[in-house]
Amino acid sequence: MHALCGENGAGKSTLMKILYGMQKPDEGTIAVDGQQVAFASPGDAIARGIGMVHQHFMLADNLTVLENVVLGSEKLHGIGAKARAKIVELSERYGLGVRPDALVENLGVADRQRVEILKVLYRGATTLILDEPTAVLVPQEVDALFDNLRELKAEGLSVIFISHKLGEVLSVADEITVIRRGTTVGTVVPADTTAKQLAELMVGSELPTPETAESTVTDRPVIEVRNLKLLGEGGRALLDDISFTIHEGEVLGLAGVEGNGQTELIDALIGLKGADSGTLRMATGEVGSAGEAAGEPEEITSWPTRRRREQGIGYIPEDRHRHGLLLESPLWENRILGHVTERPNSKGFWLDLKSAQADTRRIVEEYDVRTPGIDVTAASLSGGNQQKLIVGREMSHKPRFLIAAHPTRGVDVGAQAQIWDQIREARREGLAVLLISADLDELIGLSDTLRVIYRGRLVADADPADITPEELGSAMTGAASGHLEHPADESGAAEDRPSGETGDQPEKTEEAAAPEDEAR
Amino acid sequence: MKKFDKERLLLGAAGPAIALVVAVLLTSVVLLASGKSPFEPYAIMLEQAGFADIQVLILNAAAGYYIAALAVAVGFRMNLFNIGVEGQYRLAAMVTAVVGAKVALPGALQLPLLVLVAALTGAFWAGIAGLLKVTRGVSEVVSTIMLNSIATAVIGYFTLPKVFGVQQGNNKTTGEMHDSGWFPNLDLGPAGELYGFVFVAVALGIAYWVVLNRTRFGFDLRATGASESAAAASGVNAKRMVLTAMLLSGAVAGLAGLPTLLNDTHTYSLSFPTSLGFTAIGIALLGRGGPVGIAFASLLWAFLDKASAELDYRGYDTEIAVIMQGLIVIAVVVSYEAVGRWGLRRQQQRVGKELAAGHVLGKTGAPGTSGETGTSGDNNDKEVAAR
Numbered sequence: 001m002h003a004l005c006g007e008n009g010a011g012k013s014t015l016m017k018i019l020y021g022m023q024k025p026d027e028g029t030i031a032v033d034g035q036q037v038a039f040a041s042p043g044d045a046i047a048r049g050i051g052m053v054h055q056h057f058m059l060a061d062n063l064t065v066l067e068n069v070v071l072g073s074e075k076l077h078g079i080g081a082k083a084r085a086k087i088v089e090l091s092e093r094y095g096l097g098v099r100p101d102a103l104v105e106n107l108g109v110a111d112r113q114r115v116e117i118l119k120v121l122y123r124g125a126t127t128l129i130l131d132e133p134t135a136v137l138v139p140q141e142v143d144a145l146f147d148n149l150r151e152l153k154a155e156g157l158s159v160i161f162i163s164h165k166l167g168e169v170l171s172v173a174d175e176i177t178v179i180r181r182g183t184t185v186g187t188v189v190p191a192d193t194t195a196k197q198l199a200e201l202m203v204g205s206e207l208p209t210p211e212t213a214e215s216t217v218t219d220r221p222v223i224e225v226r227n228l229k230l231l232g233e234g235g236r237a238l239l240d241d242i243s244f245t246i247h248e249g250e251v252l253g254l255a256g257v258e259g260n261g262q263t264e265l266i267d268a269l270i271g272l273k274g275a276d277s278g279t280l281r282m283a284t285g286e287v288g289s290a291g292e293a294a295g296e297p298e299e300i301t302s303w304p305t306r307r308r309r310e311q312g313i314g315y316i317p318e319d320r321h322r323h324g325l326l327l328e329s330p331l332w333e334n335r336i337l338g339h340v341t342e343r344p345n346s347k348g349f350w351l352d353l354k355s356a357q358a359d360t361r362r363i364v365e366e367y368d369v370r371t372p373g374i375d376v377t378a379a380s381l382s383g384g385n386q387q388k389l390i391v392g393r394e395m396s397h398k399p400r401f402l403i404a405a406h407p408t409r410g411v412d413v414g415a416q417a418q419i420w421d422q423i424r425e426a427r428r429e430g431l432a433v434l435l436i437s438a439d440l441d442e443l444i445g446l447s448d449t450l451r452v453i454y455r456g457r458l459v460a461d462a463d464p465a466d467i468t469p470e471e472l473g474s475a476m477t478g479a480a481s482g483h484l485e486h487p488a489d490e491s492g493a494a495e496d497r498p499s500g501e502t503g504d505q506p507e508k509t510e511e512a513a514a515p516e517d518e519a520r
Numbered sequence: 521m522k523k524f525d526k527e528r529l530l531l532g533a534a535g536p537a538i539a540l541v542v543a544v545l546l547t548s549v550v551l552l553a554s555g556k557s558p559f560e561p562y563a564i565m566l567e568q569a570g571f572a573d574i575q576v577l578i579l580n581a582a583a584g585y586y587i588a589a590l591a592v593a594v595g596f597r598m599n600l601f602n603i604g605v606e607g608q609y610r611l612a613a614m615v616t617a618v619v620g621a622k623v624a625l626p627g628a629l630q631l632p633l634l635v636l637v638a639a640l641t642g643a644f645w646a647g648i649a650g651l652l653k654v655t656r657g658v659s660e661v662v663s664t665i666m667l668n669s670i671a672t673a674v675i676g677y678f679t680l681p682k683v684f685g686v687q688q689g690n691n692k693t694t695g696e697m698h699d700s701g702w703f704p705n706l707d708l709g710p711a712g713e714l715y716g717f718v719f720v721a722v723a724l725g726i727a728y729w730v731v732l733n734r735t736r737f738g739f740d741l742r743a744t745g746a747s748e749s750a751a752a753a754s755g756v757n758a759k760r761m762v763l764t765a766m767l768l769s770g771a772v773a774g775l776a777g778l779p780t781l782l783n784d785t786h787t788y789s790l791s792f793p794t795s796l797g798f799t800a801i802g803i804a805l806l807g808r809g810g811p812v813g814i815a816f817a818s819l820l821w822a823f824l825d826k827a828s829a830e831l832d833y834r835g836y837d838t839e840i841a842v843i844m845q846g847l848i849v850i851a852v853v854v855s856y857e858a859v860g861r862w863g864l865r866r867q868q869q870r871v872g873k874e875l876a877a878g879h880v881l882g883k884t885g886a887p888g889t890s891g892e893t894g895t896s897g898d899n900n901d902k903e904v905a906a907r
Contacts, residue, residue: 058602124717198798270753272752272753304755304757305752305753305754305755305756305757306754306755306756306757307755308755309755310753310755315753317753322747322749322750323749323750323753324750324753325750326743326746326747326748326750327585327746327747328746328747328864336739337743337750337751337754338754339753339754340736340739340740340743340754340755341736341755346736349736349737350734350735350736351734351735351736351738351739353735354732370875371871371875372871372874372875376867376871377864377867379864379867379868380864380867380868380870380871381871
């Protein structure tokens, strides 16, 4: 069982698409059983015994399990008794417990996943690719899945397992390959490695350290989040009991392995998803005025996205192509995006193109966006310059509260330093920042306070002044919680243990991190 | 940098031009295959376009096409497919005809009233689809197609003699409208009469451009079309936008039947022109959703319609024009996609080159700016150096 690890966007899925024949490689070779092969389509891959279980299931809800399994491979064993016998046999051999006559729409997520696995096995696959199979499962289901996978392994099948959850990878894989920015950075054996080493490999630590000098934190709260809860499909809590306050001049760093609720938290803060319970309050108006003028932060829980942004939420999105830019529009239209109701972009009902364009030119110069002009499309710029444009745009509206999600992802080193400088400067002027990043050095260097998010909960906090990326990394895997302190005798008790089983907590537990809840 | 603007304009024209050439060539192949001259029909049609009376006919027909295509284009601009322009304009024309026959106000009030009735009827009919989409997630393609059929049935009912209909021979009509509701025509002597509504169509085109390009609402609408996720993050309320766009599209669609109704027939009957709404989809595609492009496309369509009538008398089939229209639509979709991708790639390369040459905005020929925005190879070098 081989696991493939890497951050989102590291190239895991692309690699798997190539293996499964959905995409063609520009260079390089693939060998199956020592034989060099070239796949033109998934059909070729299936013929070679490679099967893929996608993250999003591809099942017809209104058909039975039997019908779903034979669909498309009616030639193998027909659609009648022979097919049924084969399904029952496979199901028993690998302990999948699949009922051939159940309607798929009545099955839960875990059962559907087993049907997907069965589908692949039915087609004679000897190598299974599972794309983030645990993303949709609750912990008990994850354990059951791993039991199934071990069964498959015992029967001589190979499994390629894609994940960025380190604990899972360590507990189930025989060998782990880590990729970052499209290249392999290392292959390790779980026995010789720890979650923190793996995290280091995944994130890399070649970047210049972003250190903030003096603290600028004030006691004037800008944003207050209380008991925020967000439920996903089927009532699974995506965010649970999130509470934090960010003050003027404070950067709150949020650490966490991706997929633990960061995206949902951003959506809830910016108003794209309504919270199921809990409140959000934000100080509005001029920086510095809130405290003295005794203006209590206003409740913004029910505000729509536009009002929140008008009132001072700046947003540097984690996926700038999807959420921050209109790629095929010129730069000056991108400068308007998100602030269309504000000056200099519009006067009342009308757009003010002249000022918007003039201001775009200012941003381009001040923030050093390298472009020959403001009429080129955003897609023509490199990632770093696109990001500088976004940062410039958000900063130009004097936000009170900035959500910066992976502000330097995919950005070259020069631009990275610039963006850090800009965040630091704005912080000095009283900006409150929520920094979400996978780059632990960035988090530790820029933040005034650190929190760790794990499975939708804030499980730990730390002081960036006395914590190392390794310690933070172990908390991200759920292995440590409560207030993290740098212990005198190197590395806390829980550090070297893979997560998944959050049995006993390290001695420093202060918050009610509720281990039994975490195991749900 | 005006040069990027010019290039964009050129690329914008390249798509339809390529499509037209391909369509003409393929039509010639069809002509050859049927053993006829592959060129003469074009000559005949072009010759027709030289006559003043044909020109007036073309302009009159183009007015309706133009308005209907604008209605489709409003939806296109935010990835909504209002296939229901057909039902919306016919229902609106019928209701307007009934109101025009029953109500008699002075012309200064009657005409605005009729235009308003048409727009509201169209908006109402499209709004049903919009409402279904926002509340129940029903695809607007499906619901508008169904609403087209329902509109036909509703029209059939209202034009029954026992409801609002008036039987005239074999034709069911809604009765003659009061002449205060007749839109003035421009008398051009022997060339015929130019619909006054042609000017309304032009005004609509201008309004369309202004709203889309110069207002906050237009920006939100275009942003939603360009990237729904980015627009949502920027604060556009997607549901309200869908409903507004649908209502707007329907209101414009409601006006599409008016050139014929108010300038010519003055009654809604069984012989009222149909399928304008479907033709408009092709025209909007060909015009790339821009008001000028759509104007050219409507004129071309009207030209193919009106100039092809002569073909029958010269031993060719008028269907040649229909074949061409069909081929144009197919060719247009393919060529836009191809030209669009090519253009984007080309611009990226040019921006890279300009930057490498040091042409950076705000800095005059600053040396050493090539590394950052150059190729990925450059980036890697830099990264390695920083380690």
